[in-house]
Amino acid sequence: MVNYRFLGNSGFKVSEITYGNWITHASQVENDAAIKTVHKALDLGITTFDTADAYANTGAESVLGEALKGQRRESLEIFTKVYWPTGPKGPNDTGLSRKHILDSINGSLKRLGTDYVDLYQAHRFDYETPLEETFQAFADIVRQGKVLYIGVSEWTAEQLREGHALATKLGIQLISNQPQYSALWRVIEGKVVPASEELGISQVVWSPMAQGVLSGKYLPGQPLPEGSRATDEKSGADFIKRFLDDDVLTAVQKLKPIAQDAGLTMPQLAIAWVLQNPNVSAALVGASRPEQLEDSVKASGVTLDADTMTAIETALSGVAVTDADATYETSPKKRVV
Structure with a gap:
């Protein structure tokens, strides 16, 4: 079964393997298959589910809501997000204004079939809305009982400090x-991590397998595997491009013997690696087939020894991106419409 960790400086626990439905539900995967995958996640002990209103333009929330129907609500941790354009994508259908937040939470609750979400996340920082307006709206929906906790996504250290204050x-x-x-x-x-540790904020990390590159299935100098994420525009092909360099792919192949020595598959090694960071509460994993989750959950509870961590560091030296300034490039300076 999956282990649990506290989320931030709170008494709230989440499954350290969290199911995310970006680019799968209502997009890459047919609804029946998506529902079967969610049920497999529950069978494997995953109780935390992450989605967003923008995924498949609200469709992913609806599929997740249908998949969780009939489950004991108190035994689930449901996360969603607000910021990116939704609906007809008009001028107020995006961002972190009071209007968009209040409209969005009501829509999300309806689609998810629940009275509240456990964690409501600002999907990016909104440079065009006063932060005071955003957090007053968040405070209001918390007090209304529609949201239990607040989170953010891809915020810089400075933005985290302002938001936390x-x-x-x-x-x-x-x-x-x-x-x-x-x-x-x-x-x-x-x-970001040092600031978060100081503030009592945890990371819920996405793409722990670098869009699948750390699975080892992409080989240097070889054609991209048919049906892989790298060949499917609906599956995040744009996101994976940065990792499809032959130097990167060659370095990743060096992880195979390290995973074997640790008794893990390469996907398990990748997920276990992010969970070694004490500031990480959960690794988000997605799946297009139920059996993919059976492999992923085995990373829960794994401890990688110092020699293994050093070997991974050495294998990826020179290709891993570590520039902290890249965190300033994730939120658009103007809202996307």
Whole structure:
């Protein structure tokens, strides 16, 4: 079964392997298959589910809500997000304004079939809305009982500090950040993680397998595997491009014997690696087939010894991205419409 960790400086626990439905539900995967995969996640002990209103333009939330129908709500931890354009994508259908937040949470609750979400996350930082307006709206929906905790996604260290100060002033809890993080993409380690540790904020990390590259299935100098994420525009092909360099792929192949020595598959090694960071509360994993989850959950509870961690570091030396300044490039300076 899957282990649990506290989320931030709170009493709230989440499964350290968390099911995420970006680019799968209502997009890459037919609804019946998506529902079967969610049920497999539950069978394997995953109780924490992450989605967003923008995924498949609200479709992913609806599929997740259908898949969780009939489950004991108190035994689930449901996360969703607000920021990116949704619906007809009008001028107020995006961002972190009070109007968009209040409209969005009501829509999300309806689609998810629940009275509240456990964690409501600002999907990016909104440079065009006063932060005070955003957090006052968050405080209001917390007090209305529609949201239990507040999180953010891909915020910089400075933004986390500002948000945490406002949350504290308003009497609500900002407990998480959701950044991209893997053995190949380590940009949060320089500034975001130290600030988060100081503030009592945890990371819920996405793409722990670097869009599948750390599975080892992409080989240097070889054609991309048919049906893989790298060949499917609906499956995040744009996101994976940065890792499809022959130097990167050659380095990743060096992880195979390290995984074998640790008694793990390469996907398990990748997920276990992010979970070694004490500031990480959960690794988000997705799946297009139920059996993929059976492999992923075996990374829960794994401890990688110092020699293994050093071997991974050595194998990926020179190709892992560690520049902390990359964290300043994730939120658009103007809202996307």
